[in-house]
Each structure stands twice: as structure tokens, then as C-alpha cells.
Amino acid sequence: MHIIPLSEFRANAAAMIDLVEQGETVRILRHGKPVAELVPPKLDNPSKVPSWKRPITPLHIVRPDGKTGAQLIIEEREGGW
Template sequence: MTTVTLTEFRNHASGMFTRVENGETLVVLRHGRPIAEVSPVEREAESRTSWKKPALRLTAKGAALSSAILEDRSV
């Protein structure tokens, strides 16, 4: 874990984010006190987002609903 000042982080943000992309965690300091921790995104967390996956196609066994309705109407 590397510490950087807020001014350094602001002035070199692009390079700091490159370091984070490469797996490094940065702690940002303001007046010597930690105010933020910038770390890479966990890949496991990305794979757990089920709403991004296609929905399962549901199928029912037996006659189609439209067939059942037409049959019921003819009776």
C-alpha cells in the first residue's frame, strides 16, 4: 500500500490510476491524514452481478396456453 498526498494524486491522476490498474492500492493523504483508499476492483465481484447475465428461458410442459384457451372456448 502506497501513500500519496492529495496534491500529488490530483496532479498525476492518470498515472495514479494506471498504478491502481496494475494492482497497487493507494492511500490518499490530506494534511498527513488518510482520506481515501483507491484500490483495484475485485474481479470476483464483477462476475457475481447476475443482472448482467441473460435471463433463463422458462418452458412449461404440456399444452400451450393458447391451445388450452381455444379448447375451452369450443366447449
């Protein structure tokens, strides 16, 4: 971990970002007190896909009479009330 005063961070911001990019942590002090830390990002597991992005498999409900949901709807529409 690198601990630097704010004035040094301002003068060398690009170099500090390079350190963070290499996996280092940089703590920035103002008047001797820590005010910020630059840490490398935590890389999520790229193979883990959120549930809302996973492909879904449609339900295949088999009725005893063999009719599909679409066929039932068509029969109901044609039959009227």
C-alpha cells in the same frame, strides 16, 4: 500500498491511476489523515451469469387427455358460457 498527500496526487494523478491499474493500492492523505483509497476493481467471475439472464426452460405439463393449454383455451372460447 502507496501513501501520498493530496497535493502529490493532484500533480501525478495519471501516474497513480497507472499504479492502480497494475494492481497497487494508493491511499490519499489530506493534512496527514487518510481521505481516500484507490484500489483496483474486483473482477467478478465472468462465467457466473445472474439468474435473471440465464435461459429458462419452458414447463411441459402433460395432461392425461393429451391436450395442450392452447387447445383447452380454444375449446373454452368455442364452447361459450
